[in-house]
Amino acid sequence: MKLPITITVNDEVWPLDVEPNEVLLDVLRTMVGAKSVKIGCERGDCGTCTILLDGHTVRSCLMLAVEADGHGITTVEGIPENGVLSSLQDLFIRQNSFQCGFCAPGIVLGAHELLRDNPSPTRHDVQHALAGNLCRCTGYEPIIEAVLEAAEGGPQ
Ligand code: FES
Ligand code: FES
Numbered sequence: 458m459k460l461p462i463t464i465t466v467n468d469e470v471w472p473l474d475v476e477p478n479e480v481l482l483d484v485l486r487t488m489v490g491a492k493s494v495k496i497g498c499e500r501g502d503c504g505t506c507t508i509l510l511d512g513h514t515v516r517s518c519l520m521l522a523v524e525a526d527g528h529g530i531t532t533v534e535g536i537p538e539n540g541v542l543s544s545l546q547d548l549f550i551r552q553n554s555f556q557c558g559f560c561a562p563g564i565v566l567g568a569h570e571l572l573r574d575n576p577s578p579t580r581h582d583v584q585h586a587l588a589g590n591l592c593r594c595t596g597y598e599p600i601i602e603a604v605l606e607a608a609e610g611g612p613q
Pocket of ligand 1: 495505506516517
């Protein structure tokens, strides 16, 4: 039996009927069409399914959709304001921080949360904040450098 839930994704309200055991990651991709929320390990290890739930990073593969009822979700598409990329996103692009980009949505959201809560992070802070986001391409250094430069550049 399906259950009615209402979630808000990037400021858009979505009334949905979901199975009690449906995972939020799958609902976001199949019902909402949020394909930037990637399917990786599906067990909380890789971080590629990261979303912001009421402003805080969450692994959407570890959460049931019914648990998100009434909550606000931000995916990477919700980070730009009025269609303008944040300075963090701009730096990721200018520094070629990513290669295949599969990890990028989760890392952008994790770094966004970090800089919002700690505008002057140390290298260790950045490493700690992004420790749960696996990247198989870059060795992490261009990602960390972009976050540190974004921090020096002021508010995101
Ligand atoms: Fe969710 Fe890997 S798919 S943490
Ligand atoms: Fe390929 Fe990170 S850029 S996984």
